[in-house]
Amino acid sequence: MQFWLISLYGVGVLLGFSSAAEIYPWANMDPSEWSDNYPECGGQKQSPIFLDKVNSTMKPSDPDTTYEIKFENIEKKGNVTAVNNGFNMVFNYTYSSESERPRITTKYNGTSNTYYVFSTSFNWPGEHKKKFKWSLLELHIFGKNDKGDEVIFAYLFATYVGAYCIRFPCEASCIDDDNISLERETKVALSIPKAGDVVNYEDSLGHLLPKNRQCGYFFYEGSYTIPPCKEGVLWFVYKRIICIEEETMKAVKSMEDAYNEPILSNNRPRLDRNGRRIIYFRCDIED
Template identity: 30%
Template sequence: MVSALTLICVLLPLAFASEGGHEWNYGNCAHWGDADPKCFGKQQSPIALVTSESTTPQLAPLKFTNYDKALFGTINLSNNGHSVEFSVPKTVKGDLPTISGGNLPGKFEAVGVHFHWGSKGVKGSEHTVDGRQFDAEMHIVHKNVKYASVPEAVEHADGLAVLGVLFEAPKTLTRTYPALSEIFDRLPKLVDYQSTTPLKKTMSLSHLLGDLHTTKFFSYSGSLTTPGCGEAVTWHVFPEPLQISMEHLQNFWGIKDAHGQPLVNNFRPLQDRNDRPLYYNNA
């Protein structure tokens, strides 16, 4: 059974790795499985999302419940040594935002959000779309409501669901998203490991999706992308990126890890798909 501390580490990555307490980083990805054997599994993430290798079943639309409701209280961003993240609180109505439909085996409640990025000259998304890597990627992590806790959920193939949102920094910015901009503006407050900073404006999770066409997505069964690597995730990745300014992207590059070193290129390399079904919904 994976400990609660482990699950915090692998789901919303914190300073230390999972079982056994070994320290991990993105420079030793090939050896994660030495301490966490699941990282050598056959259903690992991320993967290359290739339209020509996907099937196009008639999937139901993703259903977002309470995603448009304001989240209650102060949301605190934090630098956990591997990423920038925040936990998702209940809405002002007392409910958690949930998703269902799509390729999901049930209803899933949001638990946290974190980011992956690159560095100068290096793209930082974890998934690629038709061979293209993007500048950054945001993960909105959810737990199946039928399980009482995240540690329980990660032990089951239908335990977790992650929405992957891609970002690109165009030469000319034509779109901005206020809630995301506030997050990106606060990043200079998170340079040091374990630093936190509050968001000052009220937001809902739908604000993080910008103007995405949420009916268009890739979906497959995979894993968490940090040590622990539990194969418990139903992924939905939106192939059309949101825009991010170069200034905001560079704010990510200034973050430091637990050793005071630049926290850059915090993305796991692509993993073999191993003939897993890959679905593409383009409704």
């Protein structure tokens, strides 16, 4: 089985530039119009949604909250292809062997699944929202198991520590003990300013993940947040907001779409929960 892996691995050795990326035909459509051409975008299990621990299953005694999450090969370097597709910034990975590919193993309710990372992307501002708060940036790490089941691990970012707010909704404050560096991704964004620009380099996934990555996730069944909005995707959304630098936001917003306009935002609006169950996988560190 061969995968193209799109990753937010650090910018290692740059291998070259090209301009061969596919531009999505829906990139400049309003998300409310997607279902006209992609019917599944109007489905009942769409993403993103509002996340709230109050309305989630999270009691330690609940057997559904018994889980394990294990990340492997996250420091292995592969060949990365970073793309400005006119909508967002996407990263593809290739590896010399299957054994080197990053993988995430989840054990939930007695069932174990191993997902192999095949892509990552950024959206801004963040798509999943917490109560009265929004994040500036959201990272999606996409994985697939041998049966073809798909999973997305999502991480939200903000640029400041603090909780002062005079009008809701507010920008979420970040947790500075869980911060990561997107310095490499910032440089990549500046190197692919035009829609269709591509840059190749060597890197790994580990620097994109928080140190407390094994716990503290909202879990639910949803969809891709871009057309064709395929449903049946399992989401793990990290609860804590991670700190990043303002330079990163300036860089991603300087990238241009197919009409040479800056991509100031590309998030899909929050959609109805439609009775779906949300499980919160607890962590020893809670805030």
